[in-house]
Amino acid sequence: MIIIMKPCAAQDSISAVVASIEAKGLSAHLSRGEEVTIIGVVGDKSKLSTENLAVYKDVDRIVPVTESYKLSNKKFHPEPTTVKAGNTAIGPGSLTIMAGPCAVESEEQLMCIARAVKAAGATVLRGGAYKPRTSPYSFQGLEEEGLRYMQTAGKETGLATICEVVSLPAVEAAVKYVDILQVGARNMQNFILLKEVGRTGMPVLLKRGLCATIDEWLNAAEYIMSEGNPNVILCERGIRTYETATRNTLDLSAVAVMREKSHLPIIVDPSHSTGSYKYVPPMAKAAVACDADGLMIEVHNDPAHALSDGPQSLTFQHFEQLTRELKPFCELVGRSFVIPGNITDENAAFQNAAAENIAFGNAVSESVPPENIAIRDPEVK
Amino acid sequence: MIIIMKPCAAQDSISAVVASIEAKGLSAHLSRGEEVTIIGVVGDKSKLSTENLAVYKDVDRIVPVTESYKLSNKKFHPEPTTVKAGNTAIGPGSLTIMAGPCAVESEEQLMCIARAVKAAGATVLRGGAYKPRTSPYSFQGLEEEGLRYMQTAGKETGLATICEVVSLPAVEAAVKYVDILQVGARNMQNFILLKEVGRTGMPVLLKRGLCATIDEWLNAAEYIMSEGNPNVILCERGIRTYETATRNTLDLSAVAVMREKSHLPIIVDPSHSTGSYKYVPPMAKAAVACDADGLMIEVHNDPAHALSDGPQSLTFQHFEQLTRELKPFCELVGRSFVIPGNITDENAAFQNAAAENIAFGNAVSESVPPENIAIRDPEVK
């Protein structure tokens, strides 16, 4: 920690700061410049609170020298971390795709989507059972019932599963059914929740908060890791800026910055960040190109009737096309990526069948024939 | 809800949207312009999901016409609301000052501060027992012990009390001890917590999230109110912007905007928003001038040794001077505000005594005589 004194600082003021540092058993190291005096603190500065010295007379600024996060810090753990979850591993050498619906709507829907995304190369099934929604009047999720469907779909397909948790009871339920717990953007600084998922020891995907800095994000990871859980996966999902042409602004540089600052794996969510299915493929490719360890992508059998976030969901066909296009990018960046099968052949029937079975699906299925969905719109905020 | 079609929209595309609307039992109202066709939805649009129509062919944009919040909306409740808490009432006609330390550190400290802020005109005592901190290695609060001190201080002084709650267990504890529950900025979209404080029926102070829009903020209030709890107080505490000269950017226009959009009382926190004691007085005056219903201000007996947020805390003397300066502003805007006594006479002894008793206080008290704190620094980020 460095204390920069004001140009006019009296010797008494400087002495008071020095005395205060030494009173904590630390050393103060003075550097008198032509204009200002600088005081360096030598020793364990956790004994000092940055904020307190700031109120001393003639103190101009306090500059922290070291980061407050340690366990997530690359400086103290230079090798990249791989997090294992179910049959998959997130980290160097492979590209992990987590795909599935925004919200779990029914068992049939989820199973249908699970088979489709597996065929196209996903190894993790995503699906929300607890949906944090801006308005209390929006669909809030199937809760534990949704978790059970996730477990069934995971077992049947061999996919690892991930579900967002929004409260301690949700954590207690989720640990019984899924392989990865997700902490959403709105809860990135819900420190109680962070500690709780830390205590589970399970893999945790930590989404970046809407207005979280890189440092705050790593400090949130530190909350989880300081409970003894090293299995943290970071997920960039867009930050809030003044620009409204996309739902959020995808900060892909954060991938590169994290490579410098942390050893944790990082994946990118092009669905929530852009808010439009149209922007998902180019941003997914960009994420792979800048060396993300994986992608989280929303896929829905029937986006026109999805209960949540339809406009940003890919259809099976879109998703299959995207993974085929992604494969050569993976080769370029040295990541393995396997596409087991062909969605269209295996799952086309499911997609159409499911469209008739899920909630909201029947009434409009005739008046909205598939071709109406062919060209869709990106300008959703 | 209005659906704006693309300039090129085929008649089939328009018909598909209309059919989809009518299938829900709503009416579609077409307006064909020279360039584009617009479709208005007549009826209860909660039957339609904005997001789903956005994926139809040739749909350009969906424009919502009505707000998703109802209970907090001034359109449906034009008269301003007054929220009663303990011996005080927050709303039109009076200025409510909530003051106290960022964190409750000890019983003596809290009692000392409680007397001081009461003498200077505060009617609500603030104090954090559960501290959400960016780093897991920072002081996290005294928890239930802190709540008990709050209760004691409230009883002895007659001040109403407010404490932040960060989890369901914290809510359960806090309802036994304090008069107002505070939902902090980081938890503004912790919907589980919002519902829980809603169910208590107690007054709830809802701080604006760091990057929350006015609409999201009112939707968060709606979560609380839709549980049957009308006692919501809004609190503007600064938003995150690119500017780093202040800790956050205090958005005082939000007070004026809320007067147009909502009937709920709104108070302003100049301490957290600016991050420096120096900026608290001018921003407090500005808040009163633009018709805020109250202020939340951090006051500490010994800012140089506060366990949290020292640089933004006022000393007793600063606080007393501020309330004296605020009084004529209250008269100008038609709000009653009473200053019962003189802090210096009643509490000066406490301030000095407390400085010797609280943690961290002894070691440096001699090397940092009061005058060292006289001129302090604003540039804390």
Place this chain on the structure above:
Amino acid sequence: MIIIMKPCAAQDSISAVVASIEAKGLSAHLSRGEEVTIIGVVGDKSKLSTENLAVYKDVDRIVPVTESYKLSNKKFHPEPTTVKAGNTAIGPGSLTIMAGPCAVESEEQLMCIARAVKAAGATVLRGGAYKPRTSPYSFQGLEEEGLRYMQTAGKETGLATICEVVSLPAVEAAVKYVDILQVGARNMQNFILLKEVGRTGMPVLLKRGLCATIDEWLNAAEYIMSEGNPNVILCERGIRTYETATRNTLDLSAVAVMREKSHLPIIVDPSHSTGSYKYVPPMAKAAVACDADGLMIEVHNDPAHALSDGPQSLTFQHFEQLTRELKPFCELVGRSFVIPGNITDENAAFQNAAAENIAFGNAVSESVPPENIAIRDPEVK
């Protein structure tokens, strides 16, 4: 300047930085901590480029210690500056109101508004002759003709005059007609323009850029002042944030921050920052309360037919009511403010007459009777 080395920094790396500093004739002062080594530069660091040392091996970060602006810096000029313009002076002890239309539309309109704002207490007439507009298809101003009207209105009423300049030819023209040159938000970093207005020696009102930091703003002032022109007035007019409920986010804390960092007078523009006439009065009062030296307010005889920024313009009646309400706030903060007359009595006839004469005014004047303007809307973005 402080150079913070990486924890792992080799002695060779440290020596290379030191050698580089000493090669410039400066001294390097080492402070070896337990984790990192810090190098302080003693001497005139303008000889070093911060950015260059950042590329040296094992350098972690460069921390500048002193600000790059000098002439606008309070540290080197502690007394507040008063800028004189025409018959008025902007600075401590008085409140200066600059009022008038967004765009000069005609001589009659301008004269009518000039008389009205003078009667209500304004001492500076604002009016745009060169309008920077987002779209090339919007009205761009009357240019030199508009400047001549400004001069005439200034002479007749005794008001000082201010007009925005957007190019070197505009500066050349404006110096002949008006008392204060305004550099708009979009041109705050048009350094060529800043130097040019600097060379005129005339009072310059420098609006803050839409996304300018306080430091960039003061550096822009430095451009003007380094040409030998000390007559700079700062104007806070809102910054761009994610919030869209107001046109921009008025950063009133900037007034308080500027009081710490600079000696220059600062005024506030509540019209452009909020974008709605409804929010102008509360924000104007807040600005006075937090010690702004003045206000810039848009006033129009007929907002419903203004050629630019109608929704944020006050009518004569609104403006007169506002200045009457502001007067006691001025007294509270120790600023003189004189209201020469009563707008309604002196100017009501002009307002109505002008409505018939200005462009666009005739056609709709009957279909939009005055009462239609009585309640207006704030939600303009």
Place this chain on the structure above:
Amino acid sequence: MIIIMKPCAAQDSISAVVASIEAKGLSAHLSRGEEVTIIGVVGDKSKLSTENLAVYKDVDRIVPVTESYKLSNKKFHPEPTTVKAGNTAIGPGSLTIMAGPCAVESEEQLMCIARAVKAAGATVLRGGAYKPRTSPYSFQGLEEEGLRYMQTAGKETGLATICEVVSLPAVEAAVKYVDILQVGARNMQNFILLKEVGRTGMPVLLKRGLCATIDEWLNAAEYIMSEGNPNVILCERGIRTYETATRNTLDLSAVAVMREKSHLPIIVDPSHSTGSYKYVPPMAKAAVACDADGLMIEVHNDPAHALSDGPQSLTFQHFEQLTRELKPFCELVGRSFVIPGNITDENAAFQNAAAENIAFGNAVSESVPPENIAIRDPEVK
């Protein structure tokens, strides 16, 4: 344009709006919902000012239906545009790399860099002769002398040349020497300058403003194009957000959004957006992967002694390695990209020689041997 009335809107208020629309020769189309009435305007809405109707009684909101930019709008020009400049063409089918120093420092330096970037695949030489700098005390560029060096380097190497223009005199000078005029981020809304570069008819690279929305950016392009100049190239170079880990936040989604909204080619500047040479390669790859038409990259023979923006400049070796890595990405996205030669072989000598000749180079060249630059730092703000 759609006018949304307030829920309570009186019939008189609705009639007044309708009358005002009809008075302009347009049609008003009413849609009465259960809660609100909506008025659609049919006809050429340029006859109406959005802002004026907003002040009418009981008007809640005005929603624009069509964009204000036409010439840059994909809706009216669906085929992608290719802009030719010198021997190169920016648009579909090829990747254009513009590379060179931030500032032109000397003829030898520029020639050396020109040969190196050409060998590695660049087809456009960038170099600043007029440098807009935050502080008036920083190096401001060689001006016309720098332009002459650009011309010489272009002729000798066959590279097209691009230089930023910051004023009308700079435009007049630049048209004589370079192939592409660049309008920088700070001048994106310097409308006088936009019109002037429009009148030249030359290719113009228009950088996005630091806080410009996509719509404002396209309106700025419209200023250039409405002067009869269709040769506009867009350049995403990062926007200002709250995040400080990178110099700006590179908004790569803007590339995808522009593909939907405009037919103009778009290139990406990973140097200015991230501010660190370390982040340039991953972001350059990401830009190619999401289908940018080109890249603008800073390359310097001696970043440790660059007069401007050293920390974000690549060395010749870095640049050569990057273009080799980019080549297979170009193939994947279907863009031709040719690497004529090997930088190391042809230019290594120049790099070392130049380091001895340019200003500032001699004094430190011995104390900073090449290996000191091997590991460099990203945390420059």
